[in-house]
Amino acid sequence: MRQNKNGKGGAPGTPVGWALLVLLCAVALLLGRCVAEQTQRTAAKWETTIPNDYFAVRATANAEAEAEESGEGEAEEVMMLKIACLTFDDGPSSNTQAILDILKEADVPATFFVTAQEANLPYYPLLKTAVAEGHQIAMHSASHKYSQIYADPSAFWLDIKALRTALEPYLPVAGIHWLRFPGGSTNTVSHRYGGRNIMKTLIAQTEEKGYEWIDWNVCGEDATASHPDADRILKNIQRDSNGRDVCVVLLHDTKATGQTVKALPAIIAWYKENGYNFCTVEQMYEARDGG
Numbered sequence: 001m002r003q004n005k006n007g008k009g010g011a012p013g014t015p016v017g018w019a020l021l022v023l024l025c026a027v028a029l030l031l032g033r034c035v036a037e038q039t040q041r042t043a044a045k046w047e048t049t050i051p052n053d054y055f056a057v058r059a060t061a062n063a064e065a066e067a068e069e070s071g072e073g074e075a076e077e078v079m080m081l082k083i084a085c086l087t088f089d090d091g092p093s094s095n096t097q098a099i100l101d102i103l104k105e106a107d108v109p110a111t112f113f114v115t116a117q118e119a120n121l122p123y124y125p126l127l128k129t130a131v132a133e134g135h136q137i138a139m140h141s142a143s144h145k146y147s148q149i150y151a152d153p154s155a156f157w158l159d160i161k162a163l164r165t166a167l168e169p170y171l172p173v174a175g176i177h178w179l180r181f182p183g184g185s186t187n188t189v190s191h192r193y194g195g196r197n198i199m200k201t202l203i204a205q206t207e208e209k210g211y212e213w214i215d216w217n218v219c220g221e222d223a224t225a226s227h228p229d230a231d232r233i234l235k236n237i238q239r240d241s242n243g244r245d246v247c248v249v250l251l252h253d254t255k256a257t258g259q260t261v262k263a264l265p266a267i268i269a270w271y272k273e274n275g276y277n278f279c280t281v282e283q284m285y286e287a288r289d290g291g
C-alpha cells in the first residue's frame with residue numbers, strides 16, 4: 001500500500017476521483033455532530049483544508065496482483081486511509097507524564113493545545129519532552145478565561161502573546177502556529193463578552209496572522225461536570241467516531257482528568273483495531289500539502 005501523492009487517478013470520473021468526492025461529502029457531514037452549533041464557516045474550513053489526497057491510497061500490492069491474475073491491467077482499487085488525531089487541551093498538568101508514557105508505549109503521536117495558567121507552569125518542562133518524543137505543541141490560551149479573552153479581539157491576541165511568552169523558554173515558538181479557540185470556533189459564550197461577531201473576527205485575524213486553527217469532530221466529553229469514568233469516555237469516542245475516516249479527538253489534560261489517562265490505552269487500542277493511523281494535526285495537513 002502506498003500513498004497516492006502524485007495525483008494520478010484523481011480526476012473526476014475515475015475511481016480515485018469518486019472516492020475523493022465521497023470523502024468530501026463525508027467530511028462535510030461529519031462536522032456538527034459533536035459541536036451542535038457548528039457553523040457553515042467551520043464546515044467550509046474543513047471542506048477546503050481537509051487533506052484529501054492523504055487519505056486516498058491505492059491497494060497496489062494486492063489489487064495489482066489480482067488484476068494481473070485476472071488480466072484486467074492496472075488496478076484502480078482505492079482504499080481510504082483512516083486517520084485519528086488525538087488532541088489534549090488545557091495542559092500540561094500532573095497527568096501529562098502519564099499521558100506521554102502511554103503514547104510512547106503505543107508509539108502514537110498526539111497534539112497538545114496548551115494553556116499557561118498557574119497550575120500549568122510547573123509542568124512546562126514536560127512540553128520539551130513531548131516535542132522530543134514526536135508530539136505537537138499548539139496554542140489554546142494563556143488564561144482560558146472566556147470573559148477576558150473574548151472581551152474584544154485585542155484582548156484575545158494579548159492572551160495569545162502571553163502564552164507564547166510563557167512557552168518561549170521551553171520551545172522554539174516561531175514554529176508554533178496551530179491554534180484551538182477555547183470553547184471551539186463556534187462557541188456562543190464569547191458573544192456575551194465580545195458581541196455576536198467576535199469569533200468571525202478572530203477567525204479572520206487568525207488567518208491574516210498566518211496561524212492555522214482547528215476544532216474537533218470527536219468528543220471524549222472527559223471534562224464535563226458529570227466526571228465520566230474511563231469506560232464512558234471510551235464509549236463517547238466510539239459513538240462519535242462511528243463511520244468516520246478522519247477523527248480529530250478532543251480530550252483534556254488537567255489534574256481533574258485522571259479518567260482520561262485511564263481510558264487512553266483502550267482508546268488507542270480501539271482505533272488501532274479499527275484500522276486508524278495516528279498523526280499530529282500538523283502532520284495531517286503537511287501530508288496534504290505534500291510536505
Ligand SMILES: [Zn+2]
Nearest residue numbers: 089090182183
Ligand atoms: Zn480548553
